[in-house]
Amino acid sequence: MRYYRLPSRERGTDSDALVVVDGEDDAYDLSTASDDLGSFTELARAANASDRSVDAIARDRIPDAESYDLDSADSDALLPVVPDEVWAAGVTYSISEEARKAESGKPEVYIDVYDSDRPELFLKATPSRTVGPNEAVGIREDSDWDVPEPELGVVLHREEVVGYTVGNDVSSRDIEGENPLYLPQAKVYDRCCSLGPCVATGGVVEDPHDLTMSLTIERDGDVVFEDETTTSQMATTCETLVKYLRRHNDLPETLVLLTGTALVPPETFTLHEGDEISIDIEDIGRLVNDTVVV
Template structure:
């Protein structure tokens, strides 16, 4: 199933609703069937407590859940899961390694990571720095070279993979290129990450290493950049990234791990305020954000 967070339609309620879309495309408000299922984390918590899958817990509640119009879901979708931490991986695709070499005066460090057993992992965002669909991602005001990085996201609950989502690891390439030690400033700042539009479980996604991923950037209604790739081009598997993330690292309850990018706009391109960034990944959906200087 795919799980979305939507605004509550009850005017008296400030809480959001967890909505499940099944394989047939029917949408169900799980929160209407149980107040204990108000978020994806709460669903994953119930699944963990009963040693069942999130889909099994959701299916038990579908008969009592209110049906919704699936056509309205994408337009109303909120951040689908509030991760305690968002982590990211770098240099997991060949094109990513080449791009990092091109931006840096010290390319050997990226070659070493690409050829090494240990992957590059870094803390990308906290909840306050993460936005959802249709919200604005941030561009650092002290950077002249800002780019989106579309990535497959792995959703973890208590260290186990419970689903997949789409992430945008917005980055200031000139800051990182000046010195690799500036990576945290190039990656972590206000609105530096977007996630959405849903969490799709493994039954929907199938093989996470065989998904088409595309990036489209629009400016003033015109397409500035458009390209696609496949997660089959990953040189490092999701399983390996998850394994290394959990080594000697006490992870919080809910984590999103972004798995790297292979879609890098040319060196002459930088995002500007008002640009529209569209990321599509097979079996998950479409994540749309505009850009704003922060």
């Protein structure tokens, strides 16, 4: 199933709706079936309390839920899950290793990570720095080389994988390339991360390591970059990344772990304010954001 956070259609309310899509067209507002199912985290909490899956809880409540018209879902979709933290992994694809070596004056740092059992993991964003679909992601005013990084996002609740989403790990490549110790400044700033359009569970994403992922960037109506890859090219599995994230780390209730990128625009490319970024991941959906200088 796929879970969206959308504006409520109930008259007289301005709250959000947790909408589940069962199949291609059937959509239901679970928040109309229970006041305790107003968000994906609340649904995951109910599943955890009953030792059942989120899909099993949703199916139980669908008969009591009002149907939801998805015609405007693409334009109305909100941040599908509000994570307490967003973490990210680096150098998980061979292309990202090559790109990081190209941007850095110290390429041996990235070679060592790619060849190591321990992955690169870092705190990417807090809730206030994370935006949803159709919101603007940020590019740093003090950076001259900024790129989107399309990534598969793993959604965890109480340290267990409960779904997947699309993520954009926006990065300032010149800041990171100047010195690897500047990584937090290259990665963590206002509007540095976007997630959406939904959370897709394992019933939809049967194999997270076999998904087509594409990136399109438009400027003034023209496509200025377009490419695609597959998550089968990951050199590090999602399971390994989650295992290392859990080590000696008391995780918050809900978080998203971005799993690295293989779609890196050329060194001659940098984002401009107003660019539109579209990231598609098979079986999950399309995440669209424009850009603003922050």
